[in-house]
Amino acid sequence: xxxxxxxxxxxxxxxxxxxxxxxxxxxxxxxxxxxxxxxxxxxxxxxxxxxxxxxxxxxxxxxxxxxxxxxxxxxxxxxxxxxxxxxxxxxxxxxxxxxxxxxxxxxxxxxxxxxxxxxxxxxxxxxxxxxxxxxxxxxxxxxxxxxxxxxxxxxxxxxxxxxxxxxxxxxxxxxxxxxxxxxxxxxxxxxxxxxxxxxxxxxxxxxxxxxxxxxxxxxxxxxxxxxxxxxxxxxxxxxxxxxxxxxxxxxxxxxxxxxxxxxxxxxxxxxxxxxxxxxxxxxxxxxxxxxxxxxxxxxxxxxxxxxxxxxxxxxxxxxxxxxxxxxxxxxxxxxxxxxxxxxxxxxxxxxxxxxxxxxxxxxxxxxxxxxxxxxxxxxxxxxxxxxxxxxxxxxxxxxxxxxxxxxxxxxxxxxxxxxxxxxxxxxxxxxxxxxxxxxxxxxxxxxxxxxxxxxxxxxxxxxxxxxxxxxxxxxxxxxxxxxxxxxxxxxxxxxxxxxxxxxxxxxxxxxxxxxxxxxxxxxxxxxxxxxxxxxxxxxxxxxxxxxxxxxxxxxxxxxxxxxxxxxxxxxxxxxxxxxxxxxxxxxxxxxxxxxxxxxxxxxx
Amino acid sequence: xxxxxxxxxxxxxxxxxxxxxxxxxxxxxxxxxxxxxxxxxxxxxxxxxxxxxxxxxxxxxxxxxxxxxxxxxxxxxxxxxxxxxxxxxx
Numbered sequence: 001x002x003x004x005x006x007x008x009x010x011x012x013x014x015x016x017x018x019x020x021x022x023x024x025x026x027x028x029x030x031x032x033x034x035x036x037x038x039x040x041x042x043x044x045x046x047x048x049x050x051x052x053x054x055x056x057x058x059x060x061x062x063x064x065x066x067x068x069x070x071x072x073x074x075x076x077x078x079x080x081x082x083x084x085x086x087x088x089x090x091x092x093x094x095x096x097x098x099x100x101x102x103x104x105x106x107x108x109x110x111x112x113x114x115x116x117x118x119x120x121x122x123x124x125x126x127x128x129x130x131x132x133x134x135x136x137x138x139x140x141x142x143x144x145x146x147x148x149x150x151x152x153x154x155x156x157x158x159x160x161x162x163x164x165x166x167x168x169x170x171x172x173x174x175x176x177x178x179x180x181x182x183x184x185x186x187x188x189x190x191x192x193x194x195x196x197x198x199x200x201x202x203x204x205x206x207x208x209x210x211x212x213x214x215x216x217x218x219x220x221x222x223x224x225x226x227x228x229x230x231x232x233x234x235x236x237x238x239x240x241x242x243x244x245x246x247x248x249x250x251x252x253x254x255x256x257x258x259x260x261x262x263x264x265x266x267x268x269x270x271x272x273x274x275x276x277x278x279x280x281x282x283x284x285x286x287x288x289x290x291x292x293x294x295x296x297x298x299x300x301x302x303x304x305x306x307x308x309x310x311x312x313x314x315x316x317x318x319x320x321x322x323x324x325x326x327x328x329x330x331x332x333x334x335x336x337x338x339x340x341x342x343x344x345x346x347x348x349x350x351x352x353x354x355x356x357x358x359x360x361x362x363x364x365x366x367x368x369x370x371x372x373x374x375x376x377x378x379x380x381x382x383x384x385x386x387x388x389x390x391x392x393x394x395x396x397x398x399x400x401x402x403x404x405x406x407x408x409x410x411x412x413x414x415x416x417x418x419x420x421x422x423x424x425x426x427x428x429x430x431x432x433x434x435x436x437x438x439x440x441x442x443x444x445x446x447x448x449x450x451x452x453x454x455x456x457x458x459x460x461x462x463x464x465x466x467x468x469x470x471x472x473x474x475x476x477x478x479x480x481x482x483x484x485x486x487x488x489x490x491x492x493x494x495x496x497x498x499x500x501x502x503x504x505x506x507x508x509x510x511x512x513x514x515x516x517x518x519x520x521x522x523x524x525x526x527x528x529x530x531x532x533x534x535x536x537x538x539x540x541x542x543x544x545x546x547x548x549x550x551x552x553x554x555x556x557x558x559x560x561x562x563x564x565x566x567x568x569x570x571x572x573x574x575x576x577x578x579x580x581x582x583x584x585x586x587x588x589x590x591x592x593x594x595x596x597x598x599x600x601x602x603x604x
Numbered sequence: 605x606x607x608x609x610x611x612x613x614x615x616x617x618x619x620x621x622x623x624x625x626x627x628x629x630x631x632x633x634x635x636x637x638x639x640x641x642x643x644x645x646x647x648x649x650x651x652x653x654x655x656x657x658x659x660x661x662x663x664x665x666x667x668x669x670x671x672x673x674x675x676x677x678x679x680x681x682x683x684x685x686x687x688x689x690x691x692x693x694x
Contacts, residue, residue, distance in 0.1 A: 510635075510638065512635070512639070512673055513666075515669045515672075515673065516665055516666040516669045516670075519665050519668070519669055520662065520665060523665070578628065578631065579628065579631035579632045579634070579635045580635060582628075582632060582676075582677075582680055583632065583635055583636075583639075583673050583676055583677040583680070584673070585669065585672055585673060585676070589672060589676075593665075593668055593669065593672060
């Protein structure tokens with residue numbers, strides 16, 4: 001809701017700013033070019049991921065100093081701590097590197113990001129940077145148009161550098177002319193209030209622009225033209241550091257528990273660093289002045305002093321936190337445990353059920369039944385039919401024919417929270433049961449039940465694949481296409497109805513009755529393929545849609561078979577399981593039954 | 605005759621393999637009886653007349669499946685009985 005209001009509001013504000021002040025237009029364009037340059041740089045470096053970067057990351061993180069060095073060098077080269085943070089979060093999330101290694105990289109990234117301030121302050125504002133941008137732009141475009149992935153990547157890197165330089169140029173120009181008409185320095189706020197206010201402003205600007213580099217650029221450009229005081233600029237730099245953790249937090253939200261832990265580590269590190277810097281700000285200023293004199297930076301060269309301050313306070317944070325990385329890792333593992341409130345929890349897997357093999361098997365059987373309920377619900381939603389319709393005696397053909405909309409479904413979310421979470425619990429419980437003494441029969445039953453849960457998950461994955469095209473073509477204006485998808489939906493609906501009835505019949509229906517369902521699926525599949533062949537021959541359907549339908553039909557068949565196999569396990573009678581499985585038809589026998597008879601062939 | 609039968613049953617009791625085979629045979633025969641009943645019910649439903657062609661085709665398919673399952677079961681019963689006979693001779 002907030003985003004819906006904020007976005008047009010920001011656009012209106014910008015439009016008003018452009019109308020009122022041409023200098024503001026130039027500054028904003030400079031920022032836009034700078035951000036675009038960063039996007040191009042990220043795009044360029046991504047071309048080298050999927051191989052080089054990952055191999056390097058894995059090899060470079062055995063020791064803490066190695067992780068730190070990697071973070072520092074990677075961020076210096078890519079000029080984006082956000083990209084390094086996000087890659088690190090995904091690696092920690094996949095547990096390809098440890099959390100401690102990830103923390104080391106983040107610390108290195110924080111130092112690496114300070115090189116940006118040096119580049120801009122020491123070089124960017126002193127030379128005619130736009131003249132360096134032009135050749136980079138031309139060569140960048142030429143390389144970007146190449147088909148080779150590495151050359152394309154290099155092209156984007158060059159374009160990124162070019163746009164960065166152009167952005168700096170326009171911002172510098174913008175602030176210089178802005179200064180003539182408006183003196184922001186008149187609004188400088190001294191003391192602790194100013195420190196906190198400008199820290200917050202720096203954080204806000206970084207959050208909006210999603211780039212601490214861009215905030216530093218604005219700060220340095222504003223400082224160069226005297227639009228902000230030196231003390232307020234220091235506060236903006238602290239705020240920029242804090243704001244960069246927001247990107248990491250957003251990346252962590254999308255990741256698993258390990259990614260979330262690293263995002264938290266990033267937040268803790270930056271928060272501690274920023275807090276201590278604010279508390280000891282005067283001491284820092286004194287240290288910067290002293291060091292600046294030692295390295296030959298002029299007393300009134302506030303740009304380079306700002307860059308030095310930026311490096312110093314980040315280095316201070318690293319030195320402070322370095323000995324505690326191990327402890328931080330342990331604390332995060334202990335304390336950061338997110339359990340999604342929307343995750344389905346098991347209903348029957350209590351520790352007491354592990355007391356005897358038969359109670360353990362019974363608990364797992366019931367839980368697999370619970371998993372079936374969730375699978376059934378998801379599949380019903382996937383074919384855009386309500387459960388009540390499937391479970392009633394209403395005509396399924398009519399329900400499908402009169403469907404007006406394909407129900408939106410976040411398959412990934414439901415799969416993770418309603419299906420995978422339960423499967424995880426079932427597998428974990430079976431693992432615990434297997435560690436105790438089990439009878440051979442109980443062990444066999446648990447194995448079969450685990451397989452059944454796996455079959456249900458496979459069925460859901462088939463629906464996940466199929467649903468993409470169902471959303472696209474399910475209500476197609478082309479009748480031929482709509483009919484094919486209606487047939488698939490009907491097949492699944494009928495299957496769900498039969499299986500639900502079978503599971504709820506309490507022993508009246510045996511597992512053998514499922515063979516008739518398998519025969520029905522086999523026949524439907526053959527009929528669909530025959531019809532599709534006919535439609536392709538007579539050009540009633542485009543080949544690209546025909547192949548989509550073919551693939552989706554395969555998913556439907558696979559889904560049906562997986563679901564039937566899973567329900568067969570639920571229906572199996574403990575006393576007659578072996579006899580029923582001996583008499584049940586094999587896949588080959590079902591295919592033979594599905595072959596049209598001689599009489600049927602002669603009728604055709 | 606009674607003594608012979610009693611001895612045969614004693615042998616089966618102490619021979620685990622024979623015992624298991626007998627149990628398997630009895631289980632399959634029980635399943636076959638259920639299938640036969642189901643086949644009769646479906647045939648009766650079909651003979652009573654069904655207007656919907658699709659429903660009739662579905663019933664026919666179910667009958668085909670049950671027939672195939674019964675055929676398979678009967679063949680299994682025959683082979684188990686043959687093995688039991690050979691085991692007794694031995």
